[in-house]
Amino acid sequence: MAVMTPTRLDDALEMAAGNPDAHLLSGGTDFMVEVNFNHRKPVDVISLARVDELRQWSEDRGAGTIFVGAGVVYAEMEKGPLSALLPALAEAARTVGSPQIRAAGTLGGNLGTCSPAGDGLPVLSALDAQVHLASTGGTRTVPFSAFMTGPKKNDRRPGEIITGVTIPTGDDFQGYSKVGVRNAMVISIASACLSVRDGRVRVALGSVGPVIIRATAAEEWVSSVPVVDASVALEFGERVATESRPIDDHRSTAAYRRHAVSVISRRLLERSNDR
Amino acid sequence: MSNNEIYTLTVNGRDHHVKDAWVGESLLYVLRERLAMPGAKGACEQGECGSCTVILDGKAVCSCLVLAASAAGREIATVEGLNPDGSLTDVQQAFIEEGAVQCGFCTPGLVVAVHKLLEENPSPAAVEVKEALSGNICRCTGYGRIFAAVDAVVAVRKSGSR
Ligand SMILES: Cc1cc2nc3c(=O)[nH]c(=O)nc-3n(C[C@H](O)[C@H](O)[C@H](O)COP(=O)(O)OP(=O)(O)OC[C@H]3O[C@@H](n4cnc5c(N)ncnc54)[C@H](O)[C@@H]3O)c2cc1C
Ligand code: FES
Numbered sequence: 120m121a122v123m124t125p126t127r128l129d130d131a132l133e134m135a136a137g138n139p140d141a142h143l144l145s146g147g148t149d150f151m152v153e154v155n156f157n158h159r160k161p162v163d164v165i166s167l168a169r170v171d172e173l174r175q176w177s178e179d180r181g182a183g184t185i186f187v188g189a190g191v192v193y194a195e196m197e198k199g200p201l202s203a204l205l206p207a208l209a210e211a212a213r214t215v216g217s218p219q220i221r222a223a224g225t226l227g228g229n230l231g232t233c234s235p236a237g238d239g240l241p242v243l244s245a246l247d248a249q250v251h252l253a254s255t256g257g258t259r260t261v262p263f264s265a266f267m268t269g270p271k272k273n274d275r276r277p278g279e280i281i282t283g284v285t286i287p288t289g290d291d292f293q294g295y296s297k298v299g300v301r302n303a304m305v306i307s308i309a310s311a312c313l314s315v316r317d318g319r320v321r322v323a324l325g326s327v328g329p330v331i332i333r334a335t336a337a338e339e340w341v342s343s344v345p346v347v348d349a350s351v352a353l354e355f356g357e358r359v360a361t362e363s364r365p366i367d368d369h370r371s372t373a374a375y376r377r378h379a380v381s382v383i384s385r386r387l388l389e390r391s392n393d394r
Numbered sequence: 395m396s397n398n399e400i401y402t403l404t405v406n407g408r409d410h411h412v413k414d415a416w417v418g419e420s421l422l423y424v425l426r427e428r429l430a431m432p433g434a435k436g437a438c439e440q441g442e443c444g445s446c447t448v449i450l451d452g453k454a455v456c457s458c459l460v461l462a463a464s465a466a467g468r469e470i471a472t473v474e475g476l477n478p479d480g481s482l483t484d485v486q487q488a489f490i491e492e493g494a495v496q497c498g499f500c501t502p503g504l505v506v507a508v509h510k511l512l513e514e515n516p517s518p519a520a521v522e523v524k525e526a527l528s529g530n531i532c533r534c535t536g537y538g539r540i541f542a543a544v545d546a547v548v549a550v551r552k553s554g555s556r
């Protein structure tokens with residue numbers, strides 16, 4: 120058998136254990152591009168698209184967390200009840216590709232690919248998400264900051280399936296901002312997610328380093344400033360930019376990325392202040 | 395281990411058996427090259443153009459990004475199945491009347507996307523139409539006539555005279 124289509128997570132885990140080299144497939148929006156362009160020649164594939172357990176999300180009010188399954192698609196994050204609970208994730212989801220891509224693409228696939236330009240990832244970083252992995256040997260949970268280890272590299276081990284993420288709720292503000300060459304169907308040149316909870320600001324940056332970067336020094340600084348006004352916001356943006364580590368590539372230059380990340384971080388802080 | 399897959403796809407309500415396929419074939423490829431359904435078009439094969447749009451389990455997706463064998467057991471609807479008797483739908487008719495077709499390569503994908511949009515949102519605002527069709531690229535028409543066709547369908551459906 121070459122393409123396996125389990126409908127239960129347990130079956131999928133058995134298949135992954137018996138076939139650690141098999142490619143996992145969710146929405147296919149990253150995987151199939153590689154296959155169509157002959158960058159990947161799959162032999163065995165385990166399609167997770169019909170595993171309902173992975174496609175669920177749920178709120179745990181007592182714990183103050185939301186679980187989002189790896190198979191939840193962007194279309195479900197961008198509107199409806201989930202978007203009200205996680206507005207930054209909704210804003211990020213809305214910027215992904217096109218309606219067709221958002222109908223198929225999943226958060227688990229974004230984590231599986233772990234591109235520094237992945238729009239879901241700065242959100243998971245800024246909101247201190249925990250990533251859940253499962254195998255026939257059991258489950259483990261890794262903070263997002265430890266999960267992403269490099270550009271397109273992560274801590275998933277052979278035979279493991281990402282089952283979802285847990286995100287704390289109750290932020291006073293959260294927002295996502297992305298710079299690209301146009302409004303639809305665009306990979307980010309720079310992005311940022313900012314959240315505020317009990318006066319503590321957290322900001323994570325995408326596309327400006329080998330991994331998602333938390334601007335922790337700027338976070339510390341701005342969280343200790345009593346009143347955020349225009350000049351504080353400006354300085355915050357500049358401080359954030361100094362913590363980015365962008366490169367020149369075919370999409371943009373390091374200098375522009377640094378500038379962009381400073382502007383969007385400033386604006387996000389201003390937005391959090393205006394609410 | 396053999397690379398030859400045997401599976402069954404349910405397209406427009408009918409089962410089709412696929413034999414001797416390579417595991418990496420996309421749904422777009424299998425529809426066109428193995429099942430003689432060339433309605434969905436392939437231009438970019440990377441999800442950018444939308445000319446391959448089909449409905450999978452009720453959602454408009456790019457068939458070039460669906461691994462065909464993974465679509466076994468799911469409901470697939472293509473442009474060929476919009477009107478079971480093969481006659482033109484109101485959307486297709488409006489595309490013709492409004493001159494929304496030039497080379498026609500993008501048209502099947504757009505027609506599927508417009509049907510999906512109007513099913514979910516019978517009277518979309520202009521910006522909602524643009525958003526809904528942002529994954530369908532047309533190199534010829536400049537979109538004005540496509541939006542006019544959508545407006546025409548909305549007007550006719552509202553007046554109840556379809
Ligand atoms: C036209 C186009 C536009 C795009 N635009 C954007 C954009 O704006 N922003 C953005 O962030 N991305 C974008 N992408 C990339 C892609 O849509 C996202 O990364 C998406 O989240 C991938 O999810 P998927 O379910 O389709 O993943 P798949 O392609 O199915 O899988 C991707 C990778 O993750 C692994 N994987 C999938 N699920 C799991 C799991 N449960 N456990 C372990 N590993 C798993 C797979 O093995 C594979 O290596 C775009 C892609 C296309 C084709
Ligand atoms: S051929 Fe599928 S989106 Fe272009």
Ligand code: FES
Binds near residue numbers: 494531534
């Ligand atoms: S009519 Fe030619 S691409 Fe749209």
